[in-house]
Amino acid sequence: MKVITLGTSGTIPTLFRNLPSVVLQREGEIFLFDCGEGTQIQIVKSGLGFGRIKGIFISHLHGDHVTGLPGLLMTLAQSGRKEPLQILGPKGLKRFIETIKSCLGFFGEYEILVNEIEEGIVYKGDGYWIESSRVDHNTFTLGYALIEEERSGKFMLKKVLSLGVQEGPLFRELQLGRDITLKDGRVVRSKDVLGPKRPGRKVAYAIDTRPCQKVIDLAKDADLLIHDGMFSDELEEDAHLKGHSTHSQAARIAKEASVKKLVLTHISSRYRNIANADLLKNAKEIFPNIVIAHDLMKFEIPVHKSV
Numbered sequence: 593m594k595v596i597t598l599g600t601s602g603t604i605p606t607l608f609r610n611l612p613s614v615v616l617q618r619e620g621e622i623f624l625f626d627c628g629e630g631t632q633i634q635i636v637k638s639g640l641g642f643g644r645i646k647g648i649f650i651s652h653l654h655g656d657h658v659t660g661l662p663g664l665l666m667t668l669a670q671s672g673r674k675e676p677l678q679i680l681g682p683k684g685l686k687r688f689i690e691t692i693k694s695c696l697g698f699f700g701e702y703e704i705l706v707n708e709i710e711e712g713i714v715y716k717g718d719g720y721w722i723e724s725s726r727v728d729h730n731t732f733t734l735g736y737a738l739i740e741e742e743r744s745g746k747f748m749l750k751k752v753l754s755l756g757v758q759e760g761p762l763f764r765e766l767q768l769g770r771d772i773t774l775k776d777g778r779v780v781r782s783k784d785v786l787g788p789k790r791p792g793r794k795v796a797y798a799i800d801t802r803p804c805q806k807v808i809d810l811a812k813d814a815d816l817l818i819h820d821g822m823f824s825d826e827l828e829e830d831a832h833l834k835g836h837s838t839h840s841q842a843a844r845i846a847k848e849a850s851v852k853k854l855v856l857t858h859i860s861s862r863y864r865n866i867a868n869a870d871l872l873k874n875a876k877e878i879f880p881n882i883v884i885a886h887d888l889m890k891f892e893i894p895v896h897k898s899v
Contacts (some may be wrong), residue, residue, distance in 0.1 A: 593893040597885040598634035602858035607820040650681030652733035669700030711876035727801035730835035740792025811849040821856025842878035854882040
């Protein structure tokens, strides 16, 4: 599993930061969270391509989170996409997509499936699901979390071979937790050749939000939390008025949620030198494993080891 921060600016793009968009890649499937202006160019720069995009999850309908959709949808049409594309987000999204299609003369062969959602499990895949939760912004805004199911334990290859199991389909059955019967009538139980089960991975996404309990609950025990980091600590009042978070407020959320790593994005255009050590000084005292993302930054989330 891999996360790429395509665009990390908030509200206004800069020469170095594009508008908000994050890619989550899991076993060949690509999910896009928000689609700010310039997203399709950032996808090209990332080397991911367009063909494997399974779904787009929109947090809210402020312009900096959706202005990349017209260009991306047209590019998918021009590239010959035929697989349906799911776009999920708050009420009003269907009207926005229909307006795009009408005004641009959309002629794609693929179907756009728009799902206006609220809170709960909004998408299910093979071995994982995506859930949403309302966060605290100045308009209806959703945070998201991709959560994997528990994984099977480590496959004990040497032991399996010693039991006379031939490499092939029977391996897969054991790995899926199913017992098998050999030609001589012996039963090989999957639990005898698999190590302890491993917890699945979890990535949470919550930007354009004040600090709130809903984000803590959504991000609980996440491997990676991508969180609003619009303002530095001295602008806490501005952050509250505009529906955003300071760096230290995000750090407290990460600590309370017991996440492993915190990535701040949606950074105000006023901050040009994010390498400035003082910018995160207070936040790191609260939660040390924190980073301010830049465009095209990559984060690998490895499979958990057995517990």
